[in-house]
Amino acid sequence: MPDLADWTPRMPPRQAPMEGRFVRLVPLDAAAHRDALFDITASDPQRFRYLFEQPPADREALQPWLDQAQASTDPLWFTVIDRASGQIVGRQSYMRIDRVHGVIEIGSILWSSLMARSPASTEALYLFAKHAFDDLGYRRFEWKCHNDNQPSKQAALRFGFSFEGVFRQHMVAKGANRDTAWFAMIDGDWPLIRAAFEAWLDPANFDDQGRQRRRLADIREALAGAGA
Template sequence: MPATTPLPVTLTGPHVRVEPLSPDHLGDLFAAGGGDEEVWRWQGGPAPRTEEELGEKLTALLAAARRGEYVPFAVIHRASGRAVGWTTYMDIAAADERLEIGSTWYGRAYWRSAVNTGTKLLLLGHAFEELGMGRVQLKTDHLNVRSQEAIARLGAQREGVLRRHRRRPDGTWRDSVYFSLLADEWPEAKARLEARL
């Protein structure tokens, strides 16, 4: 039986909650990461300098979600109750029991905190345990070492590099480093992530 296509859902863990992304999150999101070049460096396009510019990015993502390209989530830091970033399910192929977690960013204050681990624990758990996925992939720019290290800490296996995969906003070419986690690897990875939290 094939996996189930993900729908917008709210998932709650001890440190974060992920909930369907909406324009209501815009103010918090801009406060968390608006105008920070380092936060947006790997996201494609310049850092949004105003709330309106971030709103344009959010609106474009929600339009892509309506076309079935993404299932976007706001990441809520439970201690503050504020949205501190967003993430998505993307490249969804339920018949092949796979999806990708990507287009993720968090405000710099939440880097190397429980936010990323907690978010990935919720999204991976939902993908494997409730949607029936057999593979979850993640990818990042080959120059984004911080992201590669964070993905490896999740227990995902580095699979390889797609060379000259995507043009960056500055016209240079990005190589994309691919990682994946398979359903039979999930129980061990889950135990490690829960221990880290």
């Protein structure tokens, strides 16, 4: 266990773009991003099943949420932009930012179907985790979801989060009970997880059709076995 005698509160995440090979994460701009964010919500309304808000009926209905999101610092919202097309393909946020204890969560994620079968979501997660751990020195990076949300739980495990249990009757969401599954990675986990992300995202890991050669979990397992 590290010595925390000289621990100090962490800085908040920077409201600045994060650059990857496949995606850019850009602070949400209510005016500039409205139409694209509405388009991905309108095309994927089923993705709101486990989010706290309802899909907007039209662009005007989305505007109050966008204005609130742009003004917010917790959650701190980013849009996900596909570098190849320049198209907005999702949104995500840092939330429950606990600077005193160095704990931060990625949440309220809406990754559209445009990110499916591509490295975009993996890199979007990696960029958030890297900023939290490497740039800001947070100790813990969390992922939480409705316990019924099997794809979200599978994604958390694929990314390298550890399952920590279920908080029963944790929330009332959209008029129904929510049991919340908790996942986290900590600073001691991060060097191996980061190395696996970077090996997976390397161009050499993809064939001419953009298909992965090695799975992220397999890379992580191999690195762990080698004592990375």
